[in-house]
Amino acid sequence: MEDPAAAPGVEVERPANPAFGDFATNLAMKLARPLRRSPLDIAEALATALRTGQDAALFAAVDVARPGFLNLRVADAAYEALVAGVLAAPAQWGRIPAVKRRKINVEFVSANPTGPLTVGNARGAFVGDLLCRVLEAGGQQVTREYYFNDSGAQINHLGASVFAIRRGEPVPEDGYKGAYVEQLAREVPDDVWAAATADGAQPDAVLGGWASKRVRGMIEASLARLGVHFDVWKSEASLHDEGWVARAVQRLRDAGEVYEQDGATWFRSTAYGDDKDRVIFKSDGRPTYFAADIGYVTEKFSRGFDHLIYVWGVDHHGTVARNKNAAQAMGYNPDSYQVILIGWVRFVADGVEVSMSKRAGTFVTLDDLLDAVGTDAARWFFASRAAHVEIDFDIELARKQSAENPVYYVQYAHARIASILRKAEAAGLAPATSVAGLLAGEPEAALARTLSRLPEVVEDAVLAEETQGITAYATDLATEFHAFYRDARVLDEAEPDRSARRLALALATKTTLANALGLLGISAPESM
């Protein structure tokens, strides 16, 4: 046996069927071919080794099953030690030691400040923040960053719309409509209006600049409601003003990957596998969005980040290659430029698709969503689905179902435990400090087995950079606790020792639920 750990596809897993034990491994089956022995023979040999080895005390049972599984049942004492560890260091429970601590920049939302955040922005905001939390749980140092466009055509359109409404004229064809624009028009301060209408002034730009600042304030307030806090707000204009774009283009030019054609300036993206070359400066001399993007990359790396993550909607996936290629051409490791594409959210109301348009003013704002379902329920909804898949979101259904949202199931279990602990204290009962004999009964054992899974669930989330596993696990643990509650009377003054042990287990469960919810940014209420 050269190096069994190096055999591909070897896994240790939790069997779906608890009758097979706590852990199972396919090691023997994977070894069968290279060793030219039958899987059952190998499994038997491994089982004997484990049963008599120095760690034999860890296992209550080591069994072999067809066609070659090795099934392990962990000894009660190991679970008892684990629960004791949870109680001794609750804040540490579920945290994963970083293999390598890196400085990571995560840019998300980055919606232009031309209108309030809509439900369309909600997914990016939640998923971006959840990603950051998962990275932090994995020991990474994370900076949350919001990139916004504070000049240019979109902002001028907004300004023109405000200008028109203020003067009682119809909103221009490519302008913005909606109650918030009318609100903005009413709130234009006298000095701003004077500056916008002075001789030689550009009303669109002046009013657009003012309005976009106001809108940014609205956006920040909405994000605060979500529990999303950004460390850095970066303006596109600053990338040009501070010379980042110019220097980045020069770097590409020095690398020989820039050329002029048809009056425009191009990046040779095809040299790195792209479908076509990409314009940096248009023939009228103005920069494309891509120009700002490459300047931004150099600006971010100049701040010492080891890794950049961009959370974008799938509709931007066509721009990934050019940006990654430019990063590589400028000398950065392309693997340190990572894009996570968020699947489309199809909004439906009572089964009928509704289109969202900021310009047409037909959209549901993020604040409306939160008013309807609450931040915990909204967070749970997005956390429980893979980031890259397209999903349907029926806001009417969400509204109706908000009272029976699965998040409350988990929170209820937490609140129920809190209530039991309060009652125990009033009765003079306290959780046991010694956990010997904790797994005396099957209800206890089942609950201990489930709560012990938290670290591996978190590790899986960290590796996958996804959170569905955490919501699923929290639901499992809540279910397991409700079963325990049904089958095992916790508070019983006639059985103080047993009560103390069960209280200890309940407290460890409460900690586990709170840590799982905390990782998702969801509250764990003491009562509800």
Place this chain on the structure above:
RNA sequence: GCGCCUGUAGCUCAGCGGAUAGAGCGUCGGCCUCCGGAGCCGAAGGUCGCAGGUUCGAAUCCUGUCGGGCGCGCCA
């Protein structure tokens, strides 16, 4: 046409190489003398789009095919 994502229970979604395919909601039927009924127990409901292939083993990997979404601008 090409590229990427996607098709799993009535609905919304997990599972993504292992041993009887899961959850929530919905439907039907039970459970409040006792630690919170926002709970518990049970039932119905699936050819994992389809067809080949790889493997001891495929919802999971490969190929093809059909359906849905997104992208393929000197737009942002």
